Amino acid sequence: MSTTRATGRPRFEPGTFTPAPGRGRIPTMLFTHARTEIGLTLRHGEQILLTLLIPLALLVGMSVLDVVPVPDDVTQRVDWVAPRILALAVMSSAFTGQAIALGFDRRYGVLKRLAATALPRWLLVLGKLVAALVVVAVQVVVLGGTALALGWSPTGSGLAGALLLLVTGTVAFGALGVLLGGALRAEAVLALANIVWFVLLLAGGIVIGPDNLPGPLAAVVPYLPSGALADGLQSAFADGVLAWPPVAVLSAWAVAATALATRTTKLT
Template structure:
């Protein structure tokens, strides 16, 4: 039942043009633009090429786009149109409804990672094998973390409110959440706060894996805490209608 439900959720996600726009086309455009154009401050690059600096952060953005923004909006409108209520009346238990969405998010993230990885490789990106091996579980954990946050948002508010807030949060985290600007370049305590956000933790964890080939314990712990807290709150606040 889990695989069937996950397959349906994945198919529905991939059919929505607006979902494809925010989950793939926007990250892909940013990957190309930031890699080819002289936009990234030289002080942030250090000895790295632009594509090596950009790719881990764009992968973090892709996870946030599909697992958080996409899932939140989809759940909000599914509640509005009675889809969740009808599904809850079937033999599917509530935990399986959530698990199916998370598995679908993992499938979409895997597709995103493959497409973005291939494009980045064509632009000159060449991470180590060990770095990729470390990045895979980070992507999974990041998907679970943002997926739980997406369910928390989409399951508690009206669809119109979810649509507005999900997109606002996406833009804020993109610009000031540790994705386009590393926490280390932000002033004072702001950098410390951003490093504790799921966006900053995932971006820094992927950078450590794909650039340095190391496993960063701090980002993993941060993502695990966000996942546990968001999942616990979502189970109490998610509504069927």
């Protein structure tokens, strides 16, 4: 930059203000999109109720009151309840929350407008997944801290396995949420997502363990994502052992749901 003698005004070199169109860097776009999704999630009161307050109430109630059966070898109820409530928290945020949010994003044209930007579709999905992982991390801190205050004593050697299960479970439920939220109308997604959440809560191996379910249902529960995650976390926190069958079940659900979602997800 220089100045002209006549006016003393600044003179810029040719091309200084020439537009340079192009998309931003992938990490920057991912961070911005994930931050927006996290802000939208934490801003909605109904999302906070679903992802944090209800699991927190169930954690305290099921740990203090004798309202659900627990195995005979469990000395403290919270040792059996806490891992299953963590599984419920993952299902609430990654599946139900993501499905409803995606359904209404499609209804109001948000997804269509985002798809018209430089944000690739795969990065759009990845941003939602990163946001879900952040929300799950907040849930684990709050629910885990409350469980510890109630007397929960997890095995330290199982923390790495529990982390793997939490991440795999978030990916699996997130893919299922995209599959549901990307294929149906918003009103149908809202109803169906809550129905599935309620059914899996009661009959999916979370509140009631497989041993207390009817025979045919008990045989199916370990192959459901809810049952696999709950049983896997129970094994990791109580016994310090990473059970690989639940990881395989969650991975299979994640791959299958992702493959179907890529074919059925609509922008509007």
